[in-house]
Amino acid sequence: MLEKEKIQGVGMTSLRTRQRLVERLTEKGIKDIRILEAMRDTPRHLFLDEALSSRAYEDLALPIGHQQTISQPYVVARMTEILIEDKKLETQPIKKALEIGTGCGYQAAILSRFSKSVTTLERIKALHDKAVINLKKLKIRNVKLIFDDGSEFQGRSDKYDAILFAAAPLEVPNYFFDKLSMGGKLIAPVGGNAGQNLTLIQKIGKDEYKKRILDQVLFVPLLEGKVE
Numbered sequence: 001m002l003e004k005e006k007i008q009g010v011g012m013t014s015l016r017t018r019q020r021l022v023e024r025l026t027e028k029g030i031k032d033i034r035i036l037e038a039m040r041d042t043p044r045h046l047f048l049d050e051a052l053s054s055r056a057y058e059d060l061a062l063p064i065g066h067q068q069t070i071s072q073p074y075v076v077a078r079m080t081e082i083l084i085e086d087k088k089l090e091t092q093p094i095k096k097a098l099e100i101g102t103g104c105g106y107q108a109a110i111l112s113r114f115s116k117s118v119t120t121l122e123r124i125k126a127l128h129d130k131a132v133i134n135l136k137k138l139k140i141r142n143v144k145l146i147f148d149d150g151s152e153f154q155g156r157s158d159k160y161d162a163i164l165f166a167a168a169p170l171e172v173p174n175y176f177f178d179k180l181s182m183g184g185k186l187i188a189p190v191g192g193n194a195g196q197n198l199t200l201i202q203k204i205g206k207d208e209y210k211k212r213i214l215d216q217v218l219f220v221p222l223l224e225g226k227v228e
Contacts, residue, residue, distance in 0.1 A: 088136035105131030
């Protein structure tokens with residue numbers, strides 16, 4: 001199959017199948033047309049092994065190897081919508097975004113639609129390499145992929161408007177609060193293997209943060225240490 005046809009999809013990966021996913025997301029409460037268009041236009045099947053590509057537009061988390069998953073489309077849409085919900089009129093409402101847990105690169109691809117630049121960290125080298133290939137195929141050029149578990153990253157002084165965790169910490173490490181710009185938002189599934197609370201933290205003043213619990217979710221745990 002030609003590369004262009006592969007990206008566009010056929011049958012269970014076709015635009016019609018993607019549109020049905022958008023309809024399900026709408027029924028579940030995703031309202032922002034920018035998010036729905038991003039979910040329709042981003043070829044999720046390219047981020048999966050070919051054996052699973054026919055299931056790409058089911059609203060399910062699916063395995064990507066190394067005991068990791070590609071997140072459920074609804075959760076990807078929900079987390080991204082929360083990050084941009086107060087900036088309705090901007091096509092790229094985020095200046096700088098940080099993602100913890102690249103996985104196969106799907107969430108970063110969605111986030112790249114709404115942020116001028118995205119930095120994403122992955123601790124498993126094989127997944128990092130796969131994400132690099134996936135984003136290159138789609139000619140996404142505003143995402144910087146870093147092989148790191150976050151430990152080497154914490155000493156940096158960079159500030160972000162949006163920080164998204166794609167894996168669940170038991171608690172959000174304090175040094176990530178320091179990386180939020182004023183008004184910036186951090187969204188993370190917080191908790192253990194029995195389930196987590198999707199948590200939004202917003203910086204509203206110097207050393208002052210507003211915290212809101214949103215939904216119950218289930219993500220793979222955030223682990224330390226790089227895996228070569």
